[in-house]
Amino acid sequence: MSAKRFCLHSLGCKVNQAEAAHLADELTALGWTRVPEARRGDLAVLLTCAVTASASRQSRQMARRLARVAGPESVVASGCGVQAEAQAYLAEGVIVVGRAELAQLARIIDRQAWPEQGPPPPPDAGAFCMGALQPGELRGRGLLKVQDGCNAGCAYCIVPATRGRPRSLPLAQAVAAFRGMAQAGAQEIVLTGIHLGRWGLDLAGKPRLAELLEAMLAADDRPRLRLSSLESHEIEPRLVQLAAAEPRLCPHFHLPLQSGDDRVLKAMGRPYSAAQYAQVVRDLAAALPSPCLGADVLVGLPGEDHAAHRQTLELLESLPISYLHVFPYSPRPGTRAVEMPGRPSGHEVGQRAAVLRRLGQAKHLAFLRSRIGRRLEVVVEGGGLGRSADYCLVTLEHGPPPGERLSVLAGELIETPRGPGLRGQPVA
Ligand code: SF4
Known part of the structure; x- marks a missing residue:
């Protein structure tokens, strides 16, 4: 390998982005120089994604492209895609590193001490992998990962298999990371995690997310804080009170709904009813002066029929939602949903997604209009x-x-x- 030059690509979620940024910082501290694109002799690092079939395919294609440019022996692939289908990456001849070793990846790279090539160990067998993206020339807002993993076991989701059980960055470390980003000039820090609402449940004393936010806001009085996605049933009164009282906590909650039909929610393994979700949204809208409330919807789970789609549409029409993220269901190997009967056709899914996206656009425009003059x-x-x-x-x-x-x-x-x-x- 040439003069300690690396390029780094990540696909998928904000957590992957934060992990990639932290890895880049660690490599830089070890004397490596980041280049935008790899050339032969440079090291190419890829953090892959597996959340949908399309993300998996793009990750494999990226590994193949990097292997062509840099040479397969100079490509290191890790992340959820590798965890889910290591064999596909091994077949490309690239070096695979499981998620369990991601926290050590910078040192592994620096020493070229590659783990034995084969199926990776369980994803949560190693240390918590830090993730922090400092604001920079191309990005004004910082990103801090404080939680990893999930064991909620939603029927359609591969993430518990690729990231393992929920784990939290301890409060003192999370606050120190927040303070460091604030001192580096971050005006906004987005807290992120795979299942952010479970932050703290694996720590001694089981501190709750509101406690972490209070400690961060007290540690430095400059940056504002934003939360990434939170499950509606995990929003606790203390968090709502904090959001209502603290102007530096952004009044923005992204609450995955997935379906507005109780039968589909049950099949998904989501632990709430449509009415319970609606109540949380209405309570937030009443408690906060003027919040932005977003929702995710998953369209086309096997068993979702026209009536279930109508239920979802009518529920969302009735709620003070500011925008929607609509995702067509993508079968993931090893998940329960793959075995479920009654998958709607691609045409039906496309139509339902289009209807929901139109609703989301209309709601978003109405939300933006409500801000004019403010x-x-x-x-x-x-x-x-x-x-x-x-x-x-x-x-x-x-x-x-x-x-x-x-x-x-x-x-x-x-x-x-x-x-x-x-x-x-x-x-x-
Ligand atoms: S809560 Fe459900 S959808 Fe979200 S990461 Fe966990 S298993 Fe996946």
């Missing part, structure tokens, strides 16, 4: 765009540098390169 606090993300605390995309003329935080008056609705947003006029 004063929003925006963190600049680059490319003349920023994010308000309530997650509106805001265009900013004269492009202030990424990472700055400023007050803007929200003007007209505008189509930005990243979707609908608002024109923002900085105010003193």
Whole structure:
């Protein structure tokens, strides 16, 4: 291998992004230089994804492409895709490192001490893998991983098999990481995890997420905090009280619904009813002055019929939801849903997803319109765009540098390169 040069690619979720960024920082500290694209002789590191068939395919294709460019012996693949189908990566001749060794990957790379090549050990057999993306030239907001793994066992989800049981970054370490990012200038830090609402349950004394947030907000009075996805049934009163009282906790909750039909929710193994979910959304809308409430919907689980789809649609129409993320069901090997009968046709799934996406777009536009004329606090993300605390995309003329935080008056609705947003006029 040439002069300790590496490129690093990650696919999939924010947790993968945060892990990749932390790995890049560790390699840099060990004297490696990051390059945007690998050439022959450079090391190419790939953190793969397996959440859908398409993400798995893209991950394998990326491994193949990197192997062509850098040589297979110079490609190191890890992450959920490798954990789910190591054989496919081994067949490409690339070096595989299981998730259990991801926390040590920088040292493994530096010493070229590759683990024995074969099926990886269980994903949670090693230490907690840190994940932290500092704000930089291309990104104004920081990303901090505080939780990994899940054992909820939803029927369609492969993640428990690829990341293992839930594990938390201990409170003191999480607060120290938050403080470090704040001192480096982060104006917003997004806390992320695979099952964030389970943060703390594996730690001594079982601290809850609200406690972590309070400790972070007390540790440094500058950055605002945003939470990534949280299960509706794990939102505790203390968290709602904190969100209502603390202006630095962004009034933005992303609550996976998946289905608005109780029979489908039960088949999914989701531990709540449509009515319980609706109550949480309404309670949040009542408790917070003006929240942004997003939802995920999974379309086309085997057994989802037209009536179940209507139930989902009608529930979402009735709720104060600000945007929707709609995902067609993707069968994942080894999950219970693969064995379930009654999978809707691709055509039906496409139609249902289109209907839900149209509803999501209408809700999002209505949400953005409700912000016009308001004063929003925006963190600049680059490319003349920023994010308000309530997650509106805001265009900013004269492009202030990424990472700055400023007050803007929200003007007209505008189509930005990243979707609908608002024109923002900085105010003193
Ligand atoms: S809660 Fe369900 S969908 Fe989310 S990671 Fe865990 S098993 Fe997967």
